[in-house]
Amino acid sequence: MTELTHWIDGKHVKGTSGRFADVFNPATGEVQAKVPLASKAELDAAVESAARAQPAWAATNPQRRARVLMKFVDLLNRDMDKLAEALSREHGKTLPDAAGDVQRGLEVVEFCIGAPHLLKGEYTDSAGPGIDMYSMRQALGVVAGITPFNFPAMIPLWKMAPALACGNAFILKPSERDPSVPLMLAELMQEAGLPDGVLQVINGDKESVDAILDNETVQAVGFVGSTPIAQYIYSRGTANGKRVQCFGGAKNHMIIMPDADLEQAADALVGAGYGAAGERCMAISVAVPVGDETADRLIEKLVPRIEALKVGPYTAGKDVDYGPVVTAAAKQNIARLVQTGIDQGAELVVDGRDFNLQGYEDGFFVGPHLFDRVTKDMDIYTQEIFGPVLSTVRAKDYEEALSLAMDHEYGNGTAIYTRDGDTARDFANRINIGMVGINVPIPVPLAYHTFGGWKKSAFGDLNQHGPDAFKFYTRTKTVTARWPSGIRQGGEFSIPVME
Numbered sequence: 001m002t003e004l005t006h007w008i009d010g011k012h013v014k015g016t017s018g019r020f021a022d023v024f025n026p027a028t029g030e031v032q033a034k035v036p037l038a039s040k041a042e043l044d045a046a047v048e049s050a051a052r053a054q055p056a057w058a059a060t061n062p063q064r065r066a067r068v069l070m071k072f073v074d075l076l077n078r079d080m081d082k083l084a085e086a087l088s089r090e091h092g093k094t095l096p097d098a099a100g101d102v103q104r105g106l107e108v109v110e111f112c113i114g115a116p117h118l119l120k121g122e123y124t125d126s127a128g129p130g131i132d133m134y135s136m137r138q139a140l141g142v143v144a145g146i147t148p149f150n151f152p153a154m155i156p157l158w159k160m161a162p163a164l165a166c167g168n169a170f171i172l173k174p175s176e177r178d179p180s181v182p183l184m185l186a187e188l189m190q191e192a193g194l195p196d197g198v199l200q201v202i203n204g205d206k207e208s209v210d211a212i213l214d215n216e217t218v219q220a221v222g223f224v225g226s227t228p229i230a231q232y233i234y235s236r237g238t239a240n241g242k243r244v245q246c247f248g249g250a251k252n253h254m255i256i257m258p259d260a261d262l263e264q265a266a267d268a269l270v271g272a273g274y275g276a277a278g279e280r281c282m283a284i285s286v287a288v289p290v291g292d293e294t295a296d297r298l299i300e301k302l303v304p305r306i307e308a309l310k311v312g313p314y315t316a317g318k319d320v321d322y323g324p325v326v327t328a329a330a331k332q333n334i335a336r337l338v339q340t341g342i343d344q345g346a347e348l349v350v351d352g353r354d355f356n357l358q359g360y361e362d363g364f365f366v367g368p369h370l371f372d373r374v375t376k377d378m379d380i381y382t383q384e385i386f387g388p389v390l391s392t393v394r395a396k397d398y399e400e401a402l403s404l405a406m407d408h409e410y411g412n413g414t415a416i417y418t419r420d421g422d423t424a425r426d427f428a429n430r431i432n433i434g435m436v437g438i439n440v441p442i443p444v445p446l447a448y449h450t451f452g453g454w455k456k457s458a459f460g461d462l463n464q465h466g467p468d469a470f471k472f473y474t475r476t477k478t479v480t481a482r483w484p485s486g487i488r489q490g491g492e493f494s495i496p497v498m499e
């Protein structure tokens with residue numbers, strides 16, 4: 001049994017709390033490692049030494065910091081297969097999907113190589129007689145990121161790369177379900193030249209999260225995970241005077257207009273609904289065909305595609321479309337919600353309940369499910385299932401489809417399939433959701449744009465990656481300077497005004 005560690009001051013460090021969590025191989029159901037759960041004392045000590053390492057890193061010029069990230073990109077590419085394999089083994093997603101998880105994180109590191117440019121301030125020459133005014137973006141100090149299980153490479157990279165590029169020290173508290181890849185990322189950062197202590201990986205659960213939120217040295221916290229925890233972290237962190245951004249759960253609708261290319265829409269729905277076993281915050285979990293005829297035609301196209309999905313372990317390589325869900329508890333929760341769908345009157349068109357994979361009976365596999373005639377009051381519609389379950393809600397017209405998505409409490413992503421530019425444009429303008437796809441099912445913005453939902457899918461006012469990340473991980477200082485003769489002319493006793 002492997003005993004995992006923390007990463008503190010450039011070394012693997014064993015946990016001292018005496019508490020551990022099991023890390024499973026979701027494909028077999030076996031416990032493959034135990035991960036230490038840090039105590040408050042362990043977290044506080046890691047923050048303290050990060051605070052000692054941070055000033056020298058902040059004083060390193062941004063070009064040199066960017067060079068560490070350049071080297072890090074090379075190392076991520078070098079170790080891509082190794083990282084993907086470790087990721088699949090703990091998460092369960094397929095190898096190509098795991099490589100995509102690393103790749104979408106790597107792209108944010110590439111963006112952060114532009115730090116010298118992104119950190120430039122503003123300058124006003126001669127704002128007054130002999131007066132110049134300029135702003136600087138300065139690192140916050142020690143900042144922290146708390147990340148979910150479903151993207152164990154991408155989301156830690158979305159947090160650590162901009163935080164470090166800005167000159168902060170970064171404490172990562174990854175998900176206790178799949179902590180190995182974050183530890184590997186820390187090793188690669190060291191190999192790339194990051195000074196020890198500037199990046200600490202502290203494994204843990206609520207105790208270490210609370211310790212982060214209460215630690216006075218930690219200046220900012222970035223969180224990604226479920227909405228109840230996002231809300232909790234946002235309120236406790238901000239009450240303690242920290243800068244906090246929290247990204248939560250989702251229920252992403254795809255609207256299919258009668259004029260859409262239904263072959264394309266069906267392909268998109270299958271990929272976006274069942275890819276990664278539905279464990280993506282940008283997964284499409286609700287299909288909204290407009291009009292009964294569109295709905296009937298869509299279901300007809302979906303059923304054979306869903307029935308043909310290949311579910312299996314990542315070790316089966318290209319023969320698998322999606323793998324197991326992350327834990328037995330996740331599997332049970334999906335089964336429970338599917339049962340509420342049946343009990344509350346939805347029509348289960350594809351029934352994945354009896355799915356069984358020979359040789360992997362103890363794995364956390366869930367067969368694909370498709371519901372039709374789901375209504376707004378059902379639990380499978382109101383709650384995030386986070387599994388391979390797609391719900392179809394039939395809308396009589398465009399306005400009803402639009403208001404379904406608008407009225408839902410989550411607002412992470414959405415998509416519309418149509419051939420009509422006017423409808424697509426109206427949708428993009430009116431929808432109250434952060435990320436919109438037009439004939440694109442999973443509209444995750446690229447690294448140089450920003451990622452973030454609206455409503456109960458995000459708390460705080462800045463998005464992840466892109467230029468927003470550089471605002472989140474720095475504070476602005478504005479300097480007003482007068483050189484050189486003002487003082488020689490004597491003091492001023494009334495408030496200075498621009499002449």
Ligand code: NAD
Binds near residue numbers: 146225229230281453
């Ligand atoms: P989670 O909320 O259970 O855990 C996220 C993090 O919070 C983990 O590091 C975990 O250790 C910690 N945590 C869990 N319970 C806690 C508690 N009671 N107190 C303090 N900390 C706690 O989420 P998850 O199951 O790992 O991830 C899946 C969720 O994340 C889904 O809801 C998904 O939609 C969401 N997600 C959102 C985005 C986004 O950008 N909006 C991206 C990915 C995932």
